[in-house]
Amino acid sequence: YYEQTTNLNMSAYWWDAIGYSTSYYFCGYYDGGGYTISGLYTESGSSSTNSYQGLFGYVYPMATETIICNINITNSDIQGYQYVGGVVGYARSDLTIYNCSISGSISATGDYVGGIIGYGLEYIFIHDCYNLSTILGQNSNVGGIAGYLSTYEEQFYNCYNEGEVSGSQYVSGIIGWVSTRSSSFSTYY
Numbered sequence: 001y002y003e004q005t006t007n008l009n010m011s012a013y014w015w016d017a018i019g020y021s022t023s024y025y026f027c028g029y030y031d032g033g034g035y036t037i038s039g040l041y042t043e044s045g046s047s048s049t050n051s052y053q054g055l056f057g058y059v060y061p062m063a064t065e066t067i068i069c070n071i072n073i074t075n076s077d078i079q080g081y082q083y084v085g086g087v088v089g090y091a092r093s094d095l096t097i098y099n100c101s102i103s104g105s106i107s108a109t110g111d112y113v114g115g116i117i118g119y120g121l122e123y124i125f126i127h128d129c130y131n132l133s134t135i136l137g138q139n140s141n142v143g144g145i146a147g148y149l150s151t152y153e154e155q156f157y158n159c160y161n162e163g164e165v166s167g168s169q170y171v172s173g174i175i176g177w178v179s180t181r182s183s184s185f186s187t188y189y
Contacts, residue, residue, distance in 0.1 A: 012038025017057030030072030053080030082110030142167030
């Protein structure tokens with residue numbers, strides 16, 4: 001369990017995502033306490049070493065659900081190759097993200113880029129989140145909130161995007177691509 005207790009200015013540093021690879025992933029509970037993380041900058045690139053970018057890069061719950069909440073990221077410049085998101089780059093199963101926001105810019109030279117999450121797989125729940133960032137994907141699966149979601153059960157509500165979103169295919173203001181068996185979407189715009 002991690003709780004943020006003050007505003008953080010990260011503009012003097014290059015950011016290495018929390019859980020930056022499939023071997024070093026994040027699982028647990030992170031509560032931002034409604035505080036701000038400003039000046040989050042990641043390094044761009046066109047190889048797998050620049051994948052899994054965001055505040056959290058690779059999220060993989062082991063025995064329990066992972067929760068990431070109450071985070072406000074401002075003045076960000078998050079770049080990478082693929083699996084790039086403002087809050088989470090890549091999530092594999094049982095993740096809840098709520099009450100999070102981001103502003104700045106987010107870009108990927110590959111696939112899967114989103115304002116809140118780049119790529120989500122199985123049981124992803126997102127609510128009360130919004131994006132103000134400009135989202136630029138040079139390839140496919142680009143969304144203002146999520147680039148790509150592939151889940152068995154999904155809940156997604158009270159989210160919105162006000163940032164410009166562009167890419168080559170599967171581009172949307174909310175979710176670039178959804179592949180799901182059962183889902184619940186409500187009150188998003």
